[in-house]
Amino acid sequence: xxxxxxxxxxxxxxxxxxxxxxxxxILECIGLGITFGGLKAVEDFNLIIGRTEIAxxxxxxxxxxxxxxxLLTKVYQPTHGTILLDGKDTHGMDTAHVNRAGxxxxxxxxxxxxxxTVEENVAVGMDTQMKYNxxxxxxxxxxxxxxxKMVHERCLELLSIFHMEHLANVKAGSxxxxxxxxxxxxxxxATCPSLLLxxxxxxxxxxxxxxxxxxxxxxxxxxxxxxxxLIEHDMNLVMEVCEGICVLNFGRIxxxxxxxxIQANPAVIEAYLGKKKEEA
Amino acid sequence: MSxxxxxxxxxxxxxxxxxxxxxxxxxxxxxxxxxxxxxxVIMIGGYVxxxxxxxxxxxxxxxxxxxxxxxxxxxxxxxxxxxxxxxQAPSLAVLITAIGVSYFLQNAxxxxxxSAGKVxxxxxxxxxxxxxxxxxxxxxxxxxxxxxxxxxxMTVLTLFTGKTRVGKxxxxxxxxxxxxxxxxxxxxxxxxxxxxxxSGLAAVAGVLLCSTYPMLMPTTGSMPGIKAFTAAVxxxxxxxxxxxxxxxxxxxxxxxxxxxxxxxxxxxxxFGVLIIVLLVRPTGLLGKPIREKV
Amino acid sequence: xxxxxxxxxxxxxxxxxxxxxxxVIVAYVxxxxxxxxxxxxxxLSGFLVPICAYVVMAVSLNLTVGIMGELSLGHAGFMSxxxxxxxxxxxxxxxxxxxxxxxxxxxxxxxxxxxxxxSLIVVVPVLRLRGDYLAIVTLAFGEIIRNIMQVIYIGKxxxxxxxxxSEGALNMAEGGKMIVRGPMGVVGIQKISTxxxxxxxxxxxxxxxLNLIRSRQGRAIMAMRDNRIAAESxxxxxxxxxxxxxxxxxxxxxxxxxxxxxxxxxxxxxKFDFNTSILVLVFVVLGGMGNIRGxxxxxxxxxxxxxxxxxxADYRMLVYAIVLIxxxxxxxxxxxxxxxxxxxxxxIAPKLPKKKAKEGVxxxx
Numbered sequence: 001x002x003x004x005x006x007x008x009x010x011x012x013x014x015x016x017x018x019x020x021x022x023x024x025x026i027l028e029c030i031g032l033g034i035t036f037g038g039l040k041a042v043e044d045f046n047l048i049i050g051r052t053e054i055a056x057x058x059x060x061x062x063x064x065x066x067x068x069x070x071l072l073t074k075v076y077q078p079t080h081g082t083i084l085l086d087g088k089d090t091h092g093m094d095t096a097h098v099n100r101a102g103x104x105x106x107x108x109x110x111x112x113x114x115x116x117t118v119e120e121n122v123a124v125g126m127d128t129q130m131k132y133n134x135x136x137x138x139x140x141x142x143x144x145x146x147x148x149k150m151v152h153e154r155c156l157e158l159l160s161i162f163h164m165e166h167l168a169n170v171k172a173g174s175x176x177x178x179x180x181x182x183x184x185x186x187x188x189x190a191t192c193p194s195l196l197l198x199x200x201x202x203x204x205x206x207x208x209x210x211x212x213x214x215x216x217x218x219x220x221x222x223x224x225x226x227x228x229x230l231i232e233h234d235m236n237l238v239m240e241v242c243e244g245i246c247v248l249n250f251g252r253i254x255x256x257x258x259x260x261x262i263q264a265n266p267a268v269i270e271a272y273l274g275k276k277k278e279e280a
Numbered sequence: 281m282s283x284x285x286x287x288x289x290x291x292x293x294x295x296x297x298x299x300x301x302x303x304x305x306x307x308x309x310x311x312x313x314x315x316x317x318x319x320x321v322i323m324i325g326g327y328v329x330x331x332x333x334x335x336x337x338x339x340x341x342x343x344x345x346x347x348x349x350x351x352x353x354x355x356x357x358x359x360x361x362x363x364x365x366x367x368q369a370p371s372l373a374v375l376i377t378a379i380g381v382s383y384f385l386q387n388a389x390x391x392x393x394x395s396a397g398k399v400x401x402x403x404x405x406x407x408x409x410x411x412x413x414x415x416x417x418x419x420x421x422x423x424x425x426x427x428x429x430x431x432x433x434m435t436v437l438t439l440f441t442g443k444t445r446v447g448k449x450x451x452x453x454x455x456x457x458x459x460x461x462x463x464x465x466x467x468x469x470x471x472x473x474x475x476x477x478x479s480g481l482a483a484v485a486g487v488l489l490c491s492t493y494p495m496l497m498p499t500t501g502s503m504p505g506i507k508a509f510t511a512a513v514x515x516x517x518x519x520x521x522x523x524x525x526x527x528x529x530x531x532x533x534x535x536x537x538x539x540x541x542x543x544x545x546x547x548x549x550x551f552g553v554l555i556i557v558l559l560v561r562p563t564g565l566l567g568k569p570i571r572e573k574v
Numbered sequence: 575x576x577x578x579x580x581x582x583x584x585x586x587x588x589x590x591x592x593x594x595x596x597x598v599i600v601a602y603v604x605x606x607x608x609x610x611x612x613x614x615x616x617x618l619s620g621f622l623v624p625i626c627a628y629v630v631m632a633v634s635l636n637l638t639v640g641i642m643g644e645l646s647l648g649h650a651g652f653m654s655x656x657x658x659x660x661x662x663x664x665x666x667x668x669x670x671x672x673x674x675x676x677x678x679x680x681x682x683x684x685x686x687x688x689x690x691x692x693s694l695i696v697v698v699p700v701l702r703l704r705g706d707y708l709a710i711v712t713l714a715f716g717e718i719i720r721n722i723m724q725v726i727y728i729g730k731x732x733x734x735x736x737x738x739x740s741e742g743a744l745n746m747a748e749g750g751k752m753i754v755r756g757p758m759g760v761v762g763i764q765k766i767s768t769x770x771x772x773x774x775x776x777x778x779x780x781x782x783x784l785n786l787i788r789s790r791q792g793r794a795i796m797a798m799r800d801n802r803i804a805a806e807s808x809x810x811x812x813x814x815x816x817x818x819x820x821x822x823x824x825x826x827x828x829x830x831x832x833x834x835x836x837x838x839x840x841x842x843x844x845k846f847d848f849n850t851s852i853l854v855l856v857f858v859v860l861g862g863m864g865n866i867r868g869x870x871x872x873x874x875x876x877x878x879x880x881x882x883x884x885x886x887a888d889y890r891m892l893v894y895a896i897v898l899i900x901x902x903x904x905x906x907x908x909x910x911x912x913x914x915x916x917x918x919x920x921x922i923a924p925k926l927p928k929k930k931a932k933e934g935v936x937x938x939x
């Protein structure tokens with residue numbers, strides 16, 4: 001069971017899975033924070049993620065989880081703190097830059113390119129790996145055919161993770177909800193990230209779809225050897241797949257640890273259920 | 281003294297821009313759309329007044345009132361027919377529709393009144409001019425009227441949106457349509473009212489503009505309209521004091537350009553200022569920033 | 575296997591485009607034959623070059639409005655830069671290069687390059703602004719360009735080329751020739767534009783725009799239009815692709831301007847005002863945003879139609895305005911759109927040849 005992973009201390013703050021010990025963590029957030037006109041949406045956020053860790057970010061609505069994603073991907077520029085991606089400071093990078101450095105994400109409210117086909121959506125994700133320039137493209141030179149062929153094959157390969165190859169030529173906007181969520185994950189993977197951020201990947205899915213998603217998250221980690229950080233409200237999923245969990249409330253971390261630690265943590269129970277103690 | 285004369289002319293022109301800018305700013309604040317046809321409502325106002333004085337033989341005051349009433353109705357009609365069906369549509373579609381309406385009004389005017397310029401009747405000549413500094417500086421009656429009308433309009437509208445029930449509803453709709461609707465505000469009626477007020481103001485601006493520059497053509501409204509939008513953006517779109525400030529600054533800038541730099545290049549300079557303002561401070565002088573939700 | 579894959583790609587990248595090229599080629603052959611045999615009336619053959627120019631304008635504007643999704647209201651500004659540059663180039667090279675088609679080609683390249691350079695200035699706000707603000711800024715730029723054109727004077731005499739901001743300042747020697755005369759525009763142009771040159775420009779434009787759309791650059795540009803934040807999140811550099819689309823569009827408009835200008839003996843800067851920008855926008859909207867073939871048909875039809883319906887000329891602009899509004903209402907209103915779609919599918923589509931019906935709505939808008 002993945003949740004049985006033992007956590008070991010790292011040279012810096014925080015814990016990562018034992019198997020990633022000795023290697024540089026993929027993400028280190030140190031004192032990360034942002035204020036919106038005086039309101040501290042996220043403050044003093046410290047988190048460390050191992051190179052192949054599946055981590056969870058949970059917390060009540062409005063706790064600042066998506067804001068953390070937006071800070072990591074520089075949709076918002078942090079007002080405080082440092083983000084080290086594979087040891088490299090992402091200070092001054094913009095969203096596109098951060099993606100090229102290795103962070104890919106999905107969105108809570110799906111953001112696909114609805115008028116492009118499924119395959120084209122994935123191909124856009126591979127744009128930064130393509131090299132042919134505009135003139136090559138317009139004149140249809142050799143590079144164009146070579147790279148487009150490579151991308152076409154790679155797209156189908158990636159789509160096959162979720163068994164979506166047969167949908168390759170369907171417009172993304174006309175896909176059913178669940179397929180749109182999966183396509184977003186494929187598109188993010190197409191950018192060859194070293195850290196994948198999933199914002200509520202199981203939202204709106206039924207139990208069997210969720211079970212399949214859990215399998216797929218592990219499969220993605222194992223095939224691509226990448227780290228995954230996910231925001232999710234489905235506690236079954238979080239407790240099942242996540243190795244390290246970070247709980248956010250009112251923009252501050254109130255607990256960190258293994259699923260077992262979190263389930264037993266009184267502060268977490270209080271944040272979710274209020275003062276009166278009950279079964280979590 | 282020529283500096284002061286230019287300044288007063290600038291303020292006079294700026295007052296007209298400010299009144300037009302008010303219409304833009306209110307509609308933009310509430311319907312979140314650039315009503316491209318606003319400038320052409322000015323032109324229609326001018327023609328209505330012209331016809332009423334020259335053909336119907338009505339006096340100045342009834343003619344102006346008639347122009348205001350017809351333009352108000354026109355504003356409501358345009359909103360209902362062209363803009364309301366597109367409330368949920370992408371802003372590109374709304375903008376193209378507004379351009380269509382603008383084009384329609386101009387060409388309708390062209391068919392009705394012809395392309396030749398009409399000399400606008402001098403409605404405001406009866407107002408005495410003001411002599412200052414022993415007659416060295418003359419402030420024309422028209423300039424006085426422009427500035428006074430502008431200040432009155434601004435005060436009334438500020439009080440209206442700040443104090444009255446309907447005005448508060450307007451502000452609520454501009455903040456959040458959905459929430460306003462849940463609070464029992466009739467959003468459609470509020471938007472219609474905004475168009476009505478904006479178009480009524482356009483008629484006033486039309487009369488003032490045509491009295492100051494008494495040549496009336498189907499394209500009379502488009503340039504002042506675009507410049508007034510510039511003024512609204514300059515001051516900060518959605519802000520009433522911003523429209524006043526932007527309008528006056530733009531008017532003074534234009535007159536000074538004409539007087540001291542080059543008459544031919546004055547439009548280029550005014551638009552250059554617009555571009556610089558948008559680049560440096562896209563929310564304008566008194567506007568507030570907006571953040572896209574992710 | 576590899577061969578099969580490549581074939582698949584070929585098919586995908588040619589889909590729908592072959593018909594567009596074929597349509598243009600057939601139209602050219604018919605018009606060329608008719609012109610050679612003298613079957614076209616004088617006034618009608620005068621329209622052939624403007625049609626080509628407007629087709630290029632519409633296709634290039636479609637790249638900005640339909641493909642990139644940003645409204646540009648200053649497209650005529652780039653056309654005017656191209657027209658002036660082209661006409662001046664041609665006038666200066668008249669003695670050097672007597673072969674007219676080559677001179678025209680150089681003039682079109684020159685017009686395109688200068689329009690592209692000017693668009694690099696315009697692109698600064700394009701990168702920072704969106705939506706209504708961007709539209710108004712492009713309008714402002716169009717007006718600024720026109721305003722500046724009105725105070726440019728260029729002349730050529732024995733001492734060389736003179737450039738000034740007023741006629742008096744030119745200091746022309748005896749026997750000098752005026753090329754640009756401020757508000758009078760470019761004068762004394764040699765009419766060297768031909769249908770064939772126009773056709774070549776249209777074909778080049780089509781190759782550039784259609785191939786651009788179906789390449790990684792085009793995909794990225796359309797992704798940006800569909801969802802800017804998502805495009806950024808997968809590493810797309812918004813600035814790079816916006817510049818690419820906008821400048822390409824301006825270069826093509828500049829070349830179209832040069833072609834257009836050299837169909838007349840003189841051309842006023844007033845010709846390229848806001849109304850021309852709107853006219854081209856009407857072509858794009860009516861042909862379908864993002865639909866290149868639609869732009870071609872709309873531009874050609876709406877340029878020639880007023881000539882055929884002379885007696886209704888006064889109503890032309892009014893009708894355009896109504897068309898613009900109605901098309902927007904029909905394609906964007908949630909109540910009207912399904913009705914229109916149903917009408918199309920039940921009443922019109924079955925009557926069309928099969929292929930056309932399928933590709934009629936390329937962008938689904």
